[in-house]
Amino acid sequence: xxxxxxxxxxxxxxxxxxxxxxxxxxxxxxxxxxxxxxxxxxxxxxxxxxxxxxxxxxxxxxxxxxxxxxxxxxxxxxxxxxxxxxxxxxxxxxxxxxxxxxxxxxxxxxxxxxxxxxxxxxxxxxxxxxxxxxxxxxxxxxxxxxxxxxxxxxxxxxxxxxxxxxxxxxxxxxxxxxxxxxxxxxxxxxxxxxxxxxxxxxxxxxxxxxxxxxxxxxxxxxxxxxxxxxxxxxxxxxxxxxxxxxxxxxxxxxxxxxxxxxxxxxxxxxxxxxxxxxxxxxxxxxxxxxxxxxxxxxxxxxxxxxxxxxxxxxxxxxxxxxxxxxxxx
Ligand code: SAM
Ligand code: SF4
Numbered sequence: 001x002x003x004x005x006x007x008x009x010x011x012x013x014x015x016x017x018x019x020x021x022x023x024x025x026x027x028x029x030x031x032x033x034x035x036x037x038x039x040x041x042x043x044x045x046x047x048x049x050x051x052x053x054x055x056x057x058x059x060x061x062x063x064x065x066x067x068x069x070x071x072x073x074x075x076x077x078x079x080x081x082x083x084x085x086x087x088x089x090x091x092x093x094x095x096x097x098x099x100x101x102x103x104x105x106x107x108x109x110x111x112x113x114x115x116x117x118x119x120x121x122x123x124x125x126x127x128x129x130x131x132x133x134x135x136x137x138x139x140x141x142x143x144x145x146x147x148x149x150x151x152x153x154x155x156x157x158x159x160x161x162x163x164x165x166x167x168x169x170x171x172x173x174x175x176x177x178x179x180x181x182x183x184x185x186x187x188x189x190x191x192x193x194x195x196x197x198x199x200x201x202x203x204x205x206x207x208x209x210x211x212x213x214x215x216x217x218x219x220x221x222x223x224x225x226x227x228x229x230x231x232x233x234x235x236x237x238x239x240x241x242x243x244x245x246x247x248x249x250x251x252x253x254x255x256x257x258x259x260x261x262x263x264x265x266x267x268x269x270x271x272x273x274x275x276x277x278x279x280x281x282x283x284x285x286x287x288x289x290x291x292x293x294x295x296x297x298x299x300x301x302x303x304x305x306x307x308x309x310x311x312x313x314x315x316x317x318x319x320x321x322x323x324x325x326x327x328x329x
Pocket of ligand 1: 024030031068069070071072097098099100119120121161162163190191192193194195324
């Protein structure tokens with residue numbers, strides 16, 4: 001690799017989020033609508049095509065891949081894909097984002113396949129609230145999944161993610177933080193982004209990182225830290241605790257200047273910015289096995305990567321019409 005990927009603003013791009021499915025066993029209100037039209041299977045990247053994408057990006061200097069979705073664990077053969085991607089020369093880290101519902105079953109296989117780390121989404125510790133947010137999810141399954149992931153990976157390689165929702169789970173942020181501290185895992189609190197027509201008001205349930213920090217500081221001493229996990233979270237430390245407390249604040253603290261990532265959807269679309277509708281369709285080149293064509297498409301798309309996103313909650317319609325589950329969160 002003699003010419004690592006950079007975008008038109010000189011940012012080095014070394015992180016790919018690869019969506020292995022648009023399907024999911026949950027329907028979180030901020031992510032999906034109640035009734036979703038999923039892609040026909042023949043329009044979704046095959047495992048072989050996922051491999052080609054991963055190999056191409058790693059060949060271009062990407063050293064971190066996160067598998068996501070939809071829910072990546074509803075994709076059959078995921079541990080096998082993990083084992084194959086892990087073998088790629090030059091890949092430093094292979095991570096997964098999961099809703100945790102199937103981690104009781106798959107954690108050991110994923111650890112054996114060489115997965116580096118797991119982020120698990122957990123928005124509530126109250127079964128009824130969890131069911132409401134996820135439109136039917138069972139909290140017990142996720143808690144069992146978290147236990148299994150901790151046993152298979154150890155606390156340093158597991159992280160929790162919580163999307164903050166005013167009037168839905170915002171009162172629970174201290175309990176969620178305590179849950180993370182007790183298990184010595186990092187937790188990131190995420191500001192909701194207005195993505196897709198989910199039938200749920202993103203604007204009226206928006207809860208900001210600064211509100212969350214003020215709330216948590218009533219019980220804990222939060223000390224800002226300069227640590228980074230290579231993502232958009234800004235971290236805080238609590239004296240005497242191993243867990244880091246992250247805040248991902250796409251509205252209030254734009255992290256675009258250090259953006260190092262791109263996303264490929266399950267349909268082979270390359271999105272260079274979460275907050276922009278622009279994409280490059282990699283599928284024709286993927287299906288033709290045209291690696292040189294893929295290189296060209298990727299470099300052209302990166303040259304046009306937007307400088308920053310702008311989410312506007314004051315608009316009556318969401319600025320970004322595609323669902324988060326389609327892009328790959
Ligand atoms: N199904 C997996 C999960 O839930 O972890 C992976 C895919 S999901 C799209 C990835 C992450 O995006 C999750 O942590 C989820 O909470 C987050 N997410 C989804 N929609 C979002 C939104 N509108 N704003 C902020 N985060 C969102
Ligand atoms: Fe599924 Fe994850 Fe979206 Fe929830 S956030 S609906 S678990 S893809």
